[in-house]
Amino acid sequence: MKSPNERRRFVLRAAAGFAALVTAGCERLSRSEWFPKVLAVGESLSSGAQHLISPRKSMAQEFSEADLSPQFRSNGTSMPNDPGYQALAANAFAGWALQVDGLVANPLKLTLAELRTMPARTQITRHDCVEGWSAIGKWTGVPLHEVLALAKPQPNARFAVFHCADPMEEDGSHKYYESIDMDDAYHPQTMLAYDLNGATLPVANGAPIRLRVERQLGYKMAKYVMRIELVESFAHIAGGKGGYWEDEGYEWYAGI
Template sequence: MNKSKRRAFLLRALTASSVLLLSGCERLSRSEWFPRVLDSAEKLTQATQRLITPRKAMAQEFTPADLSPQFRSNGTSNPENPQYQALAANNFADYRLQVGGLVARPMSFSLAELRGLPSRTQITRHDCVEGWSAIGKWKGTPLSIVLDQVQPKPEARYVVFYCADPMDAQGTHYYESIDMDDAHHPQTILAYELNDQILPIANGAPIRVRIERQLGYKMAKYITGILVVDSFASIGDGKGGYWEDQGYEWYAGI
């Protein structure tokens, strides 16, 4: 089975299982045994993924002829956040990406400074857990370059992305995370362009992360800060992401 067919097969399998899970998750989540089943299933998914495909393997890249006519927006399309709206009104001239946590040199980057760092361009397919896909051309700064500048400490295990989009009336903001392997993957970039244009607000301006070997909900939009940590215990519900706190798998590799 080639990489493209294997990727499509894994996506179909995960999408189908997600539909079944979400249809009964409210009732099942109240049981004592079901969370343990979810945890075991996630470990099996991650182990299977690593067995089939090495962590450093590259996601398939495409040609300009393969670009989708439109790259649809998923999730939030324009954050209802006064601070974000003020930044957007000024074309993000005052934007700063804060990077800290378990690092030797905490730093902040303006959008211009991020654009001034070495960049990578890649044409890849976005696979959403809802069942749709789209191919887009992304340009951005490899996350590994930003991490090299801040110098993660030896105990660092994860990179957490904090975002501007509020998710509920209580003001909970979207967040996501990946491990250091995915953080240093060549195709993990902090994207600021889509299809040779400045990244639209609907697609995550000014910065979104692209993690090409994981499902779309891992690719946080409207990123305001990055925190390098050794544990999720004190973040959200301790599961590593907003949707993970609702029952999704933390490891969403495809």
């Protein structure tokens, strides 16, 4: 019979070995071709189940002024590394215009002044970052459905793609982009925000406009939006996954 000491050492060593085996095995699975595809079943299940139980126009929680975060956190890009954008910003975006095209009957361009004269909505909502933090801000902007009403999407349009000014690589390439489906595009709280907390949207938070998609995580809410393109499929755009972070492995469905 082994001594209790030996037995304890054996159990501890076995536990450490087991932990090493688990992490090494999981590491190999993470880097395999097939296993992440199995894991992706989780995304389909979450998206399917959450859409099944939620009304199409379920409204994200709106808060009171007392809940506002003292300063709305800027995450990711705080000044796009792009000369064209910086020139527009230096001129308070006077020369900027939002381009709306793709599968629309009426392609159009809207200046910031024009957007500001359109019907507006103000909402105090919570911004949930995929990293885990939340911040609450007051957003004023044009509901996206107002812009779509002018552009008149064609019946085969399935997604709105948001092309942005901020490059995600040092060399100025890989500009940020995102996409949402038409249900989200027509949702009453989905908007192109031009004001934050009652003041002009700062560059650090996405000036001149940033998208708000209140039932999804922060990375869906593209900043520095330059162009909205309506498409039937986003497979031909950049990495083909529907967004900069999606191309990096994050879920397209960011409702969870």
